[in-house]
Amino acid sequence: MIILTGGAGMIGSMIAWHLNTILNKKQFVIVDEFLVPEQEKNISKRDFIDLIGKNELPNYLKSNSQIEAIIHMGAISATTENNFNNLLKSNIRYSQFLWDWASANQVPLIYASSAATYGNGEFGYKDNSDALLNYKPLNAYGYSKHFFDMWVQNQLQQNLPKPPKWFGLKFFNVYGPNEYHKGRMASVVYHAFNQFKKDGEVRLFKSKNPEYKDGMQLRDFIYVKDAVRCIFHLLESSNKSGLYNIGTGQAQSFKDLANALLINLKEPDSHIKYVDMPKDLENKYQYYTEADIKQLRNSGYDLKFNNLLEGVSDYVQNYLLQPDQYA
Numbered sequence: 001m002i003i004l005t006g007g008a009g010m011i012g013s014m015i016a017w018h019l020n021t022i023l024n025k026k027q028f029v030i031v032d033e034f035l036v037p038e039q040e041k042n043i044s045k046r047d048f049i050d051l052i053g054k055n056e057l058p059n060y061l062k063s064n065s066q067i068e069a070i071i072h073m074g075a076i077s078a079t080t081e082n083n084f085n086n087l088l089k090s091n092i093r094y095s096q097f098l099w100d101w102a103s104a105n106q107v108p109l110i111y112a113s114s115a116a117t118y119g120n121g122e123f124g125y126k127d128n129s130d131a132l133l134n135y136k137p138l139n140a141y142g143y144s145k146h147f148f149d150m151w152v153q154n155q156l157q158q159n160l161p162k163p164p165k166w167f168g169l170k171f172f173n174v175y176g177p178n179e180y181h182k183g184r185m186a187s188v189v190y191h192a193f194n195q196f197k198k199d200g201e202v203r204l205f206k207s208k209n210p211e212y213k214d215g216m217q218l219r220d221f222i223y224v225k226d227a228v229r230c231i232f233h234l235l236e237s238s239n240k241s242g243l244y245n246i247g248t249g250q251a252q253s254f255k256d257l258a259n260a261l262l263i264n265l266k267e268p269d270s271h272i273k274y275v276d277m278p279k280d281l282e283n284k285y286q287y288y289t290e291a292d293i294k295q296l297r298n299s300g301y302d303l304k305f306n307n308l309l310e311g312v313s314d315y316v317q318n319y320l321l322q323p324d325q326y327a
Contacts, residue, residue: 001049001066001067002019002027002067002070003031004028005072005074006031006112007030007032007043007051008030008040008042008043009073009074010178010224011171011174012032013043013327014176014224014327015071015073015231016046016048018228018229018232019048020046023232026049028049029052029060030051031052031053031054031074032053032074033053038180039181042326044326045327054074058097061101067105067107068108069107069109069110070098070101070102070107071110072111074090075090075112075144075145076091078141078185079139079141081139081141084140087141088144092148095148099152099162099163099166103163104161108163109163109166110166110167110235111148111168111169112145112171113145113148113149113169114141114145115170115173115220115245115247115289115291116137116141116142117135117145117149118286119135119136119142120136120138120286121286121288125292126245127243127244128295129149129243132146132149138284139284148168165239165241167234167243167244168243169231169244169246170244170245171222172219172220172222172248172289172291173187173221174187174224175189175223175315176189176223176311176315176319177224177319177327178224179224180325188257189257189261189312193261193320196267196271200271202261202262202273203273204254204255205274205285206274208285209287211287214274215253215258215272215274216254217285217287218252218287219252219254219286219289220247220252220291221252222246222248223311223314223315225306226248226305227246229303230244230296230301231246233300233301233303237299237300238300242295244296244299245291245293245295245296248291248305248306248307249291249292249305251288251289252307252308258272260312261312264313264316
C-alpha cells in the first residue's frame with residue numbers, strides 16, 4: 001500500500017486520480033487536513049483504503065507495516081506564508097519525520113520540493129545537488145523547501161540511514177483540475193478563466209523589469225497530469241535517487257497562456273488586459289523559469305509533455321466548462 005500525504009490537495013488528488021483511473025489501483029491511504037471544505041470534492045470520486053489526519057500518521061505507521069512507498073505532497077504551499085513557525089512544523093519537521101521513518105523501514109520516499117528554491121534563477125535551474133548552496137529563495141515557502149533539500153544532502157554526506165530510493169521533486173508551475181480550493185495560489189489559468197466569466201477580460205501583470213514586455217514574463221508551465229506521470233515513472237522505473245525538476249523544459253509566456261484560454265473560449269486576444277503587480281509580490285517575482293530536465297530524461301522518461309495550448313485545452317474542455325469540474 002502507498003501512503004499519500006496531501007492527498008486532498010491539487011497534485012495529491014491527481015496522484016489519487018492516476019492510481020485509480022490509469023493504474024487501476026486503490027491500495028493507498030490519503031493523509032491530509034481539510035483546511036477548505038471544497039477539498040472533499042477533490043477525492044469524492046476516489047477509491048482508497050483509508051483517510052487519516054496528518055497528526056494520526058505516526059500512530060498509523062506503527063500499526064501498518066505493509067507499506068510499499070510514501071508519496072509526500074503535504075505542505076503549506078502558499079508562497080505568501082510569512083509565519084515561519086508554521087512552515088517549520090509542516091514543511092520541514094514533518095518531512096524529516098517521514099524521511100527518518102522511510103529510512104528506518106526501508107521504504108521508497110518521494111517528496112515535493114519546489115522550483116521556488118531557485119530564487120530569481122541567477123544560478124540557473126539545474127537539479128544538481130552540488131549547486132544547492134548557491135540558491136537563494138525569494139520567500140519563506142521557498143526557503144522551507146530549500147532547507148529540507150539541504151538537510152537531506154547533509155544526511156547523505158554523513159552516511160546516515162536513507163530510504164532505499166528517494167526523489168525530491170522540484171515542481172515548476174503546475175496547473176490543472178482540482179486546484180479550485182487554493183484561492184490566490186491557484187494557477188493563472190484558473191484565475192484567468194474566472195476573470196473572463198465574471199468581467200469578460202483576462203488580466204495579466206504588467207512587467208516591472210525592462211527586459212520583459214507586459215505579458216511576456218516566462219514560466220515553465222506543466223499540466224498536472226504530466227507532473228503525475230513523471231512521479232510514477234520515477235517510483236516505478238528509476239533507481240537513481242536524487243533531486244529532479246518536474247517541468248516541461250520549455251518556458252512559455254503568460255500571454256501564451258491567456259491566448260490558449262481565449263482560443264478555447266473562442267474569444268479574441270483583445271480581451272487581455274494588463275494590471276499592476278501587487279506590492280507584496282514585486283520583490284519576490286520570478287520573471288523567468290525553465291526546468292533543466294536532462295536528469296529526468298536520462299532516467300528514461302521519454303513521454304511528450306503537453307504545451308500550454310494542449311494542456312489548457314484539456315483543462316478547459318474536460319473540466320472548467322463542465323458542470324462538475326472535478327477529476
